[in-house]
Amino acid sequence: MVGCGVAVLCLWVSCGAAAGQLEYSVPEETERGVAVGNLSADLRLPAAAMSSRNFRFLSSHRELYFGVDLPSGNLVVREPADREQLCRAKAACVLTYDLVLEDPLELHKIRIHVLDTNDNSPLFPAGDVQLHIPEFLTPGARFTLPNAQDDDEGSNGILSYSLSPSQHFRLDMGSRVDGSEYPELVLEKALDREQRATHLLVLTARDGGLPARSGDAQVTIIVVDTNDNAPVFERSVYRTKVPETAPNGTVLFRVQALDPDEGSNGEVQYSLSNSTQAELRHRFHVHPKSGEVQVAASLGPPETLLEAYIEARDEGVFGLASTAKLLVEVTDVNDHAPELDFLTLSNPVPEDAAPGTVIALFSVKDEDLDSNGRVICGMSSAGPFQLTASFDNYYSLLIDGPLDREQISEYQVLITASDSGSPPLSTRRTITVSVADVNDNTPNFPQPQQELFVAENNGPGASLGRVFAQDPDLGKNGLVSYELLDVISEGPSASSLVAVESSSGAITAKTSFDFEQLRGFHFQVEGRDGGIPPRSATVTINLFVVDRNDNYPVILFPLPRNGSVPVEIVPRSARTGHLVTKVVAEDADSGSNAWLSYHISRASDSSLFRISANIGELRTARLVLPTDAVKQRVVVVVRDHGDPPLSSSVTLGVLLSNSVPQLLPDFEDVWEPGGQLSAQNLYLVIALACISFLFLGCLLFFVCTKLHQSPGCCAQSCCRSTEDLRYGSKMVSNPCMTSATIDVTTVERLSQTYLYRASLGLGSDNNSLLLRGEYNAADLRNLATGVGLNLPISCIQIRNRKGDHANVNAMVSKFYGI
Numbered sequence: 134m135v136g137c138g139v140a141v142l143c144l145w146v147s148c149g150a151a152a153g154q155l156e157y158s159v160p161e162e163t164e165r166g167v168a169v170g171n172l173s174a175d176l177r178l179p180a181a182a183m184s185s186r187n188f189r190f191l192s193s194h195r196e197l198y199f200g201v202d203l204p205s206g207n208l209v210v211r212e213p214a215d216r217e218q219l220c221r222a223k224a225a226c227v228l229t230y231d232l233v234l235e236d237p238l239e240l241h242k243i244r245i246h247v248l249d250t251n252d253n254s255p256l257f258p259a260g261d262v263q264l265h266i267p268e269f270l271t272p273g274a275r276f277t278l279p280n281a282q283d284d285d286e287g288s289n290g291i292l293s294y295s296l297s298p299s300q301h302f303r304l305d306m307g308s309r310v311d312g313s314e315y316p317e318l319v320l321e322k323a324l325d326r327e328q329r330a331t332h333l334l335v336l337t338a339r340d341g342g343l344p345a346r347s348g349d350a351q352v353t354i355i356v357v358d359t360n361d362n363a364p365v366f367e368r369s370v371y372r373t374k375v376p377e378t379a380p381n382g383t384v385l386f387r388v389q390a391l392d393p394d395e396g397s398n399g400e401v402q403y404s405l406s407n408s409t410q411a412e413l414r415h416r417f418h419v420h421p422k423s424g425e426v427q428v429a430a431s432l433g434p435p436e437t438l439l440e441a442y443i444e445a446r447d448e449g450v451f452g453l454a455s456t457a458k459l460l461v462e463v464t465d466v467n468d469h470a471p472e473l474d475f476l477t478l479s480n481p482v483p484e485d486a487a488p489g490t491v492i493a494l495f496s497v498k499d500e501d502l503d504s505n506g507r508v509i510c511g512m513s514s515a516g517p518f519q520l521t522a523s524f525d526n527y528y529s530l531l532i533d534g535p536l537d538r539e540q541i542s543e544y545q546v547l548i549t550a551s552d553s554g555s556p557p558l559s560t561r562r563t564i565t566v567s568v569a570d571v572n573d574n575t576p577n578f579p580q581p582q583q584e585l586f587v588a589e590n591n592g593p594g595a596s597l598g599r600v601f602a603q604d605p606d607l608g609k610n611g612l613v614s615y616e617l618l619d620v621i622s623e624g625p626s627a628s629s630l631v632a633v634e635s636s637s638g639a640i641t642a643k644t645s646f647d648f649e650q651l652r653g654f655h656f657q658v659e660g661r662d663g664g665i666p667p668r669s670a671t672v673t674i675n676l677f678v679v680d681r682n683d684n685y686p687v688i689l690f691p692l693p694r695n696g697s698v699p700v701e702i703v704p705r706s707a708r709t710g711h712l713v714t715k716v717v718a719e720d721a722d723s724g725s726n727a728w729l730s731y732h733i734s735r736a737s738d739s740s741l742f743r744i745s746a747n748i749g750e751l752r753t754a755r756l757v758l759p760t761d762a763v764k765q766r767v768v769v770v771v772r773d774h775g776d777p778p779l780s781s782s783v784t785l786g787v788l789l790s791n792s793v794p795q796l797l798p799d800f801e802d803v804w805e806p807g808g809q810l811s812a813q814n815l816y817l818v819i820a821l822a823c824i825s826f827l828f829l830g831c832l833l834f835f836v837c838t839k840l841h842q843s844p845g846c847c848a849q850s851c852c853r854s855t856e857d858l859r860y861g862s863k864m865v866s867n868p869c870m871t872s873a874t875i876d877v878t879t880v881e882r883l884s885q886t887y888l889y890r891a892s893l894g895l896g897s898d899n900n901s902l903l904l905r906g907e908y909n910a911a912d913l914r915n916l917a918t919g920v921g922l923n924l925p926i927s928c929i930q931i932r933n934r935k936g937d938h939a940n941v942n943a944m945v946s947k948f949y950g951i
Contacts, residue, residue, distance in 0.1 A: 153239070157208060158246040161216040161226075166209055169199065169245065172232070173206025176241065180206035183234070191231040198228065199245060208243070216247045217284040224286065251289040251342025255281040257350040262336070264318070267357040268326045277307070278316040281338030281348055288341040297335040302354070304336070318352065326356035327393035358395030363453030364445040366390045370458045371443075376466040377435045379428050385417070385461060386426040390445030398449040406442035406456050413441050417459075426459060435465040435502065467505035467554025471497050473562045481567035484538040492566060493530040494523070497550045505554035516544035516566065530564070538568040539605035572610035572664025576602035578672040585640065588679045589648040597631060600638040600672055602660035609663035613638075618657040618671065627656030631676070646678045649721050653677040682775020684721040686729055688783045691716070698766070698800045700786040702793055705757045706829060713742065713787060716749035718771040726775040734782060735768040742767055742787070751785070758818055763789050766800055 157170045173180040183203060190201050200211045220226035225246065232241040259279045266276070283290040294316045296304035301322045306314045316336065324332075332354040339347040371386050392399040402421045405414055416439070418429040424445075432439065439461040446454035475495040482492060499506040510528050512520040517534025530546065544566040551559035578600065585598040604611040617633040619626045632641050638658070653676055661669040691699035691714060701714045720727040731749040736742055738761060743754040751769065765787040772780035786800035 153241040154244070155232075155241060156244040156246065158248055159210065159214075160248045160250050162213045162250060162252060163210050164213060165211065168202075168205075168207040168209050170208045171206055172201060172208050172243075178206075178234075180204060185236075187235045189233040191233065192228075194228060199230065201232075208245075214247050216249050216286075217253060219247060249286040249289060251285055251340065251344070251346060253284045253289075254346040255283045255292055255338035255340055255348035257281045257336075257338070257348060259350075261351040261353065263353045263355065265355050265357055266320070266324060267359070268324045269359060270320060270324070272320050272322055274320040275305070275307075276318040276320075278304075278318055278336055278352065279350070280313075280315050281350070283338075283340050283346075285340065285342065291341040292338045293341075295337045295339070296352075297337075299332065299334055301332060302334060324356045326358045326395065327362055330356050330358075330395070332356070358398055360394050360398035360447070360449035360451065360453070362393045362398075364390035364392040364401045364447050364455050366445060366455060366457040368457065370460065372460040372462075374462045374464045375428065375432060377432065377463050378466045378468055379432065381428055381430065383428040384425050385428060386424075386459060388424040388426065388443055388445075388457060388459075390424070390455060390457075392447045392453075394447065394449065398447060400448045401445045402448065404444050404446075406444040408442040408456070410441075413439055417441055419443060432461065432463045435463055437463040439463070465502045465505055467501050467552060467556070467558055469500040469505075470558040471499045471508045471550035471552055471560045473497055473548065473550055473560055475562075478564070480565070481569040482532070482536065483569045483571055484536040485571045485573065486532055486536060488517075488532050488534055490532045491529050492518070492532065493564060495528055495530075495548075497526045497528070499552050501552065501554060505552055507553040508550050509553070511549045511551070512546060513549065514544055514546040516541065516546065518544070518546055518566075520548070536568050538570050538607070539574060541568070543567050570607035570610055572606055572662065572666075572668065574604055574606050574610075575668040576604045576613045576660040576662055576670045578602045578660065578670060580672070582673045582675060585674060585676045586679050587642065587646060587676065589646050589681050590683060591642055591645055593642060593644055595642045597640040597642055597676065599640060600633070600658050600660070600674065602638070602670060602672070604660075604662050604668075606662065606664065612663045613660045614663070616659045616661065618659050620656050620673075624651075624654065627654065630654065631656065633658055640674070648678045648680040648723070649684065651678055680723045680726055682722055682726040682773060682777070682779055684726075685779045686718045686720045686771040686773055686781045688771060688781055689717045689719060691783065691785065693783075698784050698786040700788055700797050700800065702788045702790055703753065703757065704791045705759075705761075705789050706791065706826070707753055707757055709753055709755050711753040713751040713753065714785065716744070716751060716769050716771065716783065718749065718781065720773050722773065722775065726773055728774040730772050730774070732770045732772065733767060734770040735766075737762060737765045737767070741765060744769060756822060757789055758822070760818060761789055764798060764800060765789060 153176070155170075155172070155175055159167075159169045163169075173183060178186075180203065183201070183206060188201070188203065192199075196212055198210065198212045198214045200209060201207070202209050214228070216226045219228070226249075228245045228247065230243040230245070232243055233239070234241075257279055262278060264276055266274070281292055281294075283292055294304060294306070296302070296316075296318075301320065301324060303319050303321055305317045305319050307317045308314055318334075334352040334354065336350045336352050337347055338350075339345050367389050371388060373385050375383065375385055388403060390401050390403070392401055401424075403419050403424045404421060405417065405419055416428070416430045416432060418427045419425070420427070424443075426443065439459075441459040441461070442456050443459055444454055444456045446452050473495055474497075475493055477491075477494045479490075479492050482490070497508045497510060499508050508526065510520060510522070512518065512530070517532060517536065519531045519533035521529050521531060523529050530548070546564045546566055548562045548564065549559055550562075551557050583598075583600060587595070587597050600615060602613045602615075604613050614635045615633050615638040616635065617628055617631070619628055630643055630646075632643055633639070634641070638660075640658075655673055655675045657671045657673050659669055659671045661667050691701075693699055703711060703713055716731055718729055718731075720729060729749075730746045731744050732746065733739070733742060733744050733751075741754055741757070741761060742751060742765070744751045749769070749771070751767065767785045767787060768782055769785060770780050770782045772778050788794070788797065
């Protein structure tokens with residue numbers, strides 16, 4: 134299949150011991166790998182013998198177009214061969230190769246004929262052809278055309294010619310002396326350049342190959358002109374409109390006259406014709422080449438029609454000419470903007486002006502004609518205004534709604550007058566309308582009530598604050614003055630306590646305030662503007678006096694009697710935490726200034742007593758030792774939480790005794806130092822105390838058992854003052870009677886805290902008890918039971934003393950029968 138298209142021709146083979154010659158034929162451009170012939174078969178050698186005999190294939194050409202395939206012994210194409218490139222114009226194209234074999238030595242020549250194929254198309258070396266033929270030639274004129282060339286040989290290179298159809302030309306073949314032929318172009322019909330200046334023909338050369346190939350050349354025939362035509366205008370009349378304001382140089386027309394001739398015969402020049410009036414010739418300028426007609430001077434008033442004539446002449450030997458008419462209409466231009474003329478203008482306008490009030494009256498005019506002079510007016514404003522047409526070209530600017538100067542004090546009214554021209558012209562005029570103030574606003578305080586605070590003990594004239602009322606009106610209408618108004622109430626009048634400055638509203642104190650006497654008061658301040666008639670408003674001022682820490686704590690209990698130190702009796706058997714007494718104090722101040730705390734500032738023995746900082750209970754801090762002094766002195770300081778804090782102190786005398794002496798000792802002497810114990814003595818005292826407490830416990834248990842088994846005795850009640858016992862008065866000598874005095878003190882500032890002190894007769898202890906809330910019969914019975922008294926409630930007598938604080942004394946007596 135590969136070699137089916139290859140024509141192999143073995144002309145003759147000479148074989149001998151020394152040399153031979155082989156010839157093959159192959160078409161040009163055969164593809165690579167195609168077998169041209171079988172060398173091994175033609176040389177009568179096996180294909181393997183070629184390799185064993187050191188086969189060599191020699192070529193004198195640069196390109197190795199052919200080679201030997203040793204496995205098959207075939208002569209194959211290595212590179213496609215182009216016969217026209219290898220052999221040029223030679224009739225036969227042969228490539229020669231040498232084949233050398235050894236053992237024995239043999240030399241063979243191989244001639245390969247490259248056969249021509251029709252692979253080249255005819256080609257015109259000169260390319261396209263251009264002929265210039267005058268239009269005055271008569272039919273029969275002949276013009277030589279170039280020959281085409283074809284590199285192929287034989288029938289592939291034989292050419293025939295043809296011409297594209299044309300009514301003016303035909304193709305004919307001419308002969309040379311050597312017998313060769315060439316194509317000729319023959320004119321069959323006269324030419325007219327004005328009808329057709331150029332003729333395009335196609336000359337085709339076709340070879341004799343199979344299939345045939347062809348080549349084309351374009352023949353361009355240019356018809357040479359003669360001056361046989363006059364210029365012709367596109368239109369006979371040119372009409373245009375030009376605005377009255379057209380400047381010099383404005384192009385009115387661009388006329389064009391066509392002359393079908395060529396060269397100078399067809400070149401046209403333009404000018405104004407002699408038929409144009411002399412007065413118009415200076416108003417127009419005509420460009421001789423382009424035909425532009427321009428304005429050279431003022432064309433006159435609007436609505437004027439100008440008539441002129443223009444001439445077109447060619448530049449031939451005998452110049453031919455023609456004329457056209459120019460009609461120019463001068464039109465009106467919207468070159469005047471509307472004018473506004475204000476006749477009246479009211480400014481400023483009071484804010485209470487009624488709707489419909491005329492603010493301004495103006496007229497408009499425009500000097501242009503028709504629609505250019507027709508004016509339309511409009512208004513643009515954020516205010517309540519309206520623009521209405523009065524008559525002809527007059528307009529009125531009216532108020533269309535209420536005015537409020539406090540919201541908007543000034544308006545910008547833009548009035549626009551526009552004509553109906555194209556494009557329209559407009560005139561804008563801005564009017565500033567100021568709104569005059571009217572006293573239509575009442576002074577306004579930010580709040581109907583205002584609170585002021587002043588610290589007590591202020592100096593007269595101290596500033597307390599100020600009031601301020603806003604009045605958006607202007608001038609006197611917005612100038613507010615202030616006046617103090619007394620409010621009818623109990624107590625001193627406000628005018629005696631404070632003063633109000635009329636212009637600024639500043640409030641000052643006329644006197645010094647005391648929080649404990651006056652906690653606060655209220656009054657009114659009136660704000661009045663200066664309008665006619667004036668408008669006013671009031672504000673209520675609530676003035677609060679702020680407390681300062683200017684009062685020292687007052688100790689209510691215990692109090693010295695007749696200049697002596699109050700004395701409390703503590704049994705030596707008292708346990709740790711035994712309540713000695715409760716210090717009660719009050720502070721006239723309020724808040725943190727009245728929060729009290731209790732502290733021991735000095736004591737005969739600081740380790741023996743402690744006091745609760747919040748409630749003032751003085752208690753023993755440890756057990757009473759035998760070595761402790763009988764008389765103890767304690768200084769309690771009561772301090773508030775003010776800034777700076779204030780304090781008061783009270784000195785208490787404490788008698789360490791298991792019984793109440795008939796005469797209390799004097800505690801006004803010098804402070805007694807506490808006894809010093811060594812470590813061994815201290816341990817001995819502690820051991821003795823423990824044994825004693827154990828013994829007393831057993832004894833107390835025995836006594837309680839006996840008392841529980843013994844019958845009661847009759848009780849008799851009597852009233853006896855506690856001062857008699859506390860200060861050495863004689864006691865009742867009846868040993869069967871035990872008296873108890875209970876002081877119950879209620880203090881309002883301590884949230885109804887009740888303190889009682891029970892003083893018993895010989896062999897009894899002092900106790901303190903804190904009660905809260907209202908006291909009734911059950912409370913009193915519990916109170917009596919708590920101090921070891923078992924008696925009916927009817928034996929308790931209550932009487933009041935002191936006025937401010939509810940101090941109640943209850944004397945309870947109980948008699949025991951022997």
